[in-house]
Amino acid sequence: MVDKCCQVSFNGVCLFMLEVLKPHNLELFCVLAWSIWKDRNNLVHNDISKPLNELLEDASLYLAGFQRCRVINSAPTTKVSAPTSWSAPPTGELKLNVDAAVVEQADFFSTGGVIPNSNGVVLGAFCRRHFSSVSPFIAKGHAMRDGLLFAAENGWRIQMVETDALKVVSSVKTKCFSGLHDPGLLTGVAHTLARFGLANDGFSSWVESLPSWLSSFVCTDFLPV
Structure with a gap:
């Protein structure tokens, strides 16, 4: 049976x-x-x-x-109103836009960034997951560091660094590049990359050719005027 x-x-x-x-x-x-x-x-x-x-x-x-x-x-997120236009760097210069994503009570955070030129063409983008628990201020500082290292590894000289963290921008004092406070403009793309990094292990980067899911954000944010 x-x-x-x-x-x-x-x-x-x-x-x-x-x-x-x-x-x-x-x-x-x-x-x-x-x-x-x-x-x-x-x-x-x-x-x-x-x-x-x-x-x-x-x-x-x-x-x-x-x-x-x-x-x-x-995880809770803060929404910001995006400005209507993009402030491009001077002709021939590059801008680094970075952001970080921190999840409360998690032992990891991530950073993300994108490097466009004066025409809005993206040379490269990255995201990195860090395995430690830090404050949003420290996380955004890591984002700036990761972005500058990514640019240096690819031979790109950054003249402007932009993020939505005013304190991070204020702490940057160097003759090599200027820091800009952006409460939500180009960090739309950088924020997307940082959020993507939370679900990604280690470091990911794209040079010249971007994945389709990221290209849609780039087309929305990077519109030179």
Whole structure:
């Protein structure tokens, strides 16, 4: 006689798990089920299958990424009114726009930045995730540092640095570049990059060619007048 529980459909199992599992365990069940199904398809169609330990490790990474994104999306953000035009740097000069994203009660933060020229053409963009807990002021200071290092690594000389943190701008006193306080203008793109960095591991950068999701923000913000 076949045990009736062996005849339960996967849909039935999912409905049962939905009722008995707590949210964090349900998330783990869903990710494990998806990982097993994906591995099964690879075995059937490509004759490739991962060892159990790799399968569990991949599932853990996917789950951690999902949970991190959920924290990011639920974090409070401050909305600002964007000005109607972009203030371009003088002809032949480059401007660095940076921002940072900090999530309360998290042990990480991220920075992001973009480097446009006087015509609004973006030479490069970056985002970096830092594994420490700092204040927004310190985070935006890191954003400026990361942006200047990114520019130097690509051989770009920055004449202007722009951010929405007045205190950070005020603390910058150098003959190499000028600091500008921007309460929300070009930091729309920089802020998007910083938020993207929260769900990204380590450092990511783009030179000359930007991903489509970022290009749409660039087209909206970088409109020379």
